[in-house]
Amino acid sequence: MTPREIADLLAAAFGQSVLESKTEGVPNPWAAVAPDRVRDAAFFLRDDGRLQFDSLMCLTGMDHGGGTLGVVYHLDSTTLGHKFVLKVKVPAADPRVPSVEAVWKVANWLEREAYDMVGVVFDGHPDLRRILLPDDWEGFPLRKDYRVPEFYNGMKVPY
């Protein structure tokens, strides 16, 4: 299926919730959906017989700056051989996105990493804890407004 057709299918199923899409002139064609419909869109993309996106290649937490966070889902169909990208933007003040762990198990750790680094909260995730940083770490290092702490647990960091 061409990216255009995938985007059209998505738009037909989710109407106003598909906010924007770009399928030509970019290396990885994408569509942006409303955050609250991500999980539904994920189930649709995986289970629809014409799409069969059985593999979540990558899940990225992003800070777009200006108080906007985002999540990028890179999808792949190992059976039909097409790829697509789903993008979501959420305000940093309330960065909640439904978890897609129930759709693709691989999202479990990838979402934990996105939470750990960027601070996106995945609703419905079975075990949303920090994964790479210590449990008592403060702040989210990959946010653009993050300031490297001078102290860690009361100890001065020497650089």
Add this chain to the structure above:
Amino acid sequence: METATATLDPAARPIVVPGFARPLKAHEMVINMGPQHPSTHGVLRLELIVDGEIIVDIVPHIGYLHRCFEKHAEHMTNYQQVVPYCDRMDYVAAMSNDLGYAVAVEKMLKITVPERVEYIRVIMAELQRIANHMIAIGTYGLDIGAFTPFLYLFRDRELILDIFEETCGARLLYNYIWIGGLSHDVPASFQTKVKNFVRVFRPTITEINNLLSYNAIFVKRTADVGVLPAETAVNYGASGPVLRGSGVKWDLRKNDPYSVYDRFQFEIPVGEGKRGTVGDCWDRYMVRVHEMEQSLNIIEQAIDAIPPGDVQSAIPKRIRPEAGDVYVRTETPKGDMGFYVVSDGTASPYRVKVRPPCFVNLSFIAALCRGAMIADVIAVLGSIDIVLGEVDR
């Protein structure tokens, strides 16, 4: 004395393990494996929840080797400076990491790389794949209790490292594959040395098969252990030998070709369950052995076909991709490594996200080990082939 009985009653003071769904039952206990443990291949801590000798669940703890790769990448003053950091992710397969990053940035810049560079990259990546599998197989033998294959494999691995050293001066962390080219052209003796290695190493594979692969004790420890069914493997995100061990014929060199891999003839080995169930530890192990043979085939085809040319002619003077993003995945020895690079039009990357194969392959270790014995955890972990440098980045 009355407090002693009260504290021992699990209903009165339930023991909760973060990451484990329910409080422990009275006959269950927690054993820490790692972070300092020879079979965890680095600083990995596995919290084993056991009922006697049986694994109930595993809660992995990672991050001990976290070196902020993605944070560093954002703070570099140009795209090229990220390459040495890529080396240090999967430090036993540094060439393969660099290749993935270079391909991603080249795609953003829309650069066409000279043929000579592509051929040398393929040969280097395949040599690296063999070197990686030598470590994977050798240390797997060590985990299971076979010492000798490790020595034979490390002896032959030296030949590969010598080739790398002569080419770029480094034995482990190469910084060799640059955006648009290579740091050095190959030396005059390159072809002879690579051919010599291929000649020397083919018999070693037979030797390893005789010593280890079909060894009754080894088979008993690995066959029917840690079975990953093909139906769940894709959903879990498994890739590389872990996915192929489950019988799924999926290799990005064929399914999503990059560089010049579409020009070479090679097979994709998959697990067939010859000694047990499809997708068990032995299958994952055996896929690696067969992959080394296939890599030798690719090297043999490529080594005499290297076209002449300048390996640095396409290196851009100034790397400043237009605003936008690109996701590129390559088949590293460990599996499917993806680079998601976002540019805002400036000279340094806005965001570099790595999809690390080991991180994902490790994430479902609990599913492979539930119901198995404690000793099987070591067999399963070794068969996944992780490098903590890449898990933690």
